[in-house]
Amino acid sequence: MNEHDETNETDKTGETAREPWESEMTSEFDRRVRDLHVAPLTLDHVKGQAVTIRRKRRAAVAGGVLAAAAVIVPAAVVAADSTGGRDTEVPLATSTPSTTAVDPTSTPTTAPPVATGPSYVEGTSYHRADGSVYELPAATYRQAVTLGERVVAYRWDEQALTGVVDVVADGAVVDTYLAPMDFVADEDSEVVAFMTSSGKVQTLWDGGERVLADGYSGWSVRAVSGGPDCLDPEAGGAGCRVFLKDDGPEGGTIAVDSSGLEEPPVTDAEVIYDADRAGRLTVVNEIRDDGSCGGVYDEAAGAYRFEQCDYTLTDFSPDGSLVLAPPAYRDGPGDGFVAVLDAATGEEVARLEPADGFIGTFTWLDDRTFAAEVFDYGDQAWTIQTLTVGDGDGTPVTAVGPVPGEDVASPIHVVG
Secondary structure, eight states: OBOBOOOOOOOTTSOOOOOHHHHHHHHHHHHHHTTTSOOOOOHHHHHHHHHHHHHHHHHHHTTOOOOOOOSOSSOOOEEEOTTTSOEEEOOOTTSSOOOOOOOGGGOOOSSOOOOSSOEEEETTEEEOTTSOEEEOSOSOEEEEEEETTEEEEEEEETTTTEEEEEEEETTEEEEEEEOSSOOEEOTTSOEEEEEOTTSOEEEEETTEEEEEEOOOTTEEEEEEEEOSOOSOGGGTOOOEEEEEEEOSTTOOEEEEETTOOEEOSSTTOSEEEEEOTTSEEEEEEEEETTEEEEEEEETTTTEEEEEESSBOOOOBOTTSSEEEEOBSSOOSSSBSOEEEEETTTOOEEEEEOOSSEEEEEEEESSSSEEEEEEEETTTTEEEEEEEETTSTTOOOEEEEEEEEOOTTSOSEEEEO
């Protein structure tokens, strides 16, 4: 097993451990709030960002440079190994999951699953859309995707206080990467991308992997498009494109692709949440005290299809006709609603809005149906609910649960 772990240290406040709910809350809060407190772009900011981009291009031509590790505990101890330039890091004795045997009947196949319901993780069990269950080596995963014969899963390491991406085969971890935030997948869940703690843009797919860029410590991966691989199209690959956000004071976005190009896809973008096959992007282009503004940007036309300040536009449906849209102001443990908008006009066509609770993670299941984790304050329990646009009276269906749990940490994690 080729590991990518780091040494264990205390955090900036001197703490050596956290309660599980505190770590879960901190991670979820960081994912939601880090996009909302960025100063608007200024001329000096744009000039500085352009210099940064040119510097990164020169570094890429020269073979890449390792930037200083992001201020995330624990600090990386990284060195190039002999397996093609991948990270070799000091392993954590407590962070490698046990190799629990997997039921042979649940071994992944290369055939894509037929979606019959939401995919989700509960405890050690990864419930897939085709109804099969894959047993994972540890109970702390909150994201998973099947890539051929392997499962890629994201977990939070309580002792190291960092995120970990595990590659699992036959129930055992065969590769590990430290990653400050969880991975994202392309439209067909064939390629995943994430930022390693040492600032590499790492991609994985069925039977392969590639580092698209280096030197991006302090950035995060927000979207990936293309696939089913991230090999250079000029060399016969399909190619992919990964969208990054600078989480530091400079802010800004960049897209890196399989050919080595690194450029800002939209000049005024603060965050890019998704990209579809038609070259459209969901963009946040203004951060305000009371929320944000943005729209659907068409790269081919070089213009927005529409702009608004009522929602945060996130994920396109698989066919690109719809887009999920939580509130423009996102704060706290979850969202009060998730709307569905027409991706061409911005018109709201459906909405999931709990009467006494909030929504956690959400994802598309197919062209018309999405699933979401929903917490109910009255029941003090979590469910996974699905909503299909244009089906009946728009009433959501409870697909999983209720499962008792606290509002700060869902025991069931919808994935996709």
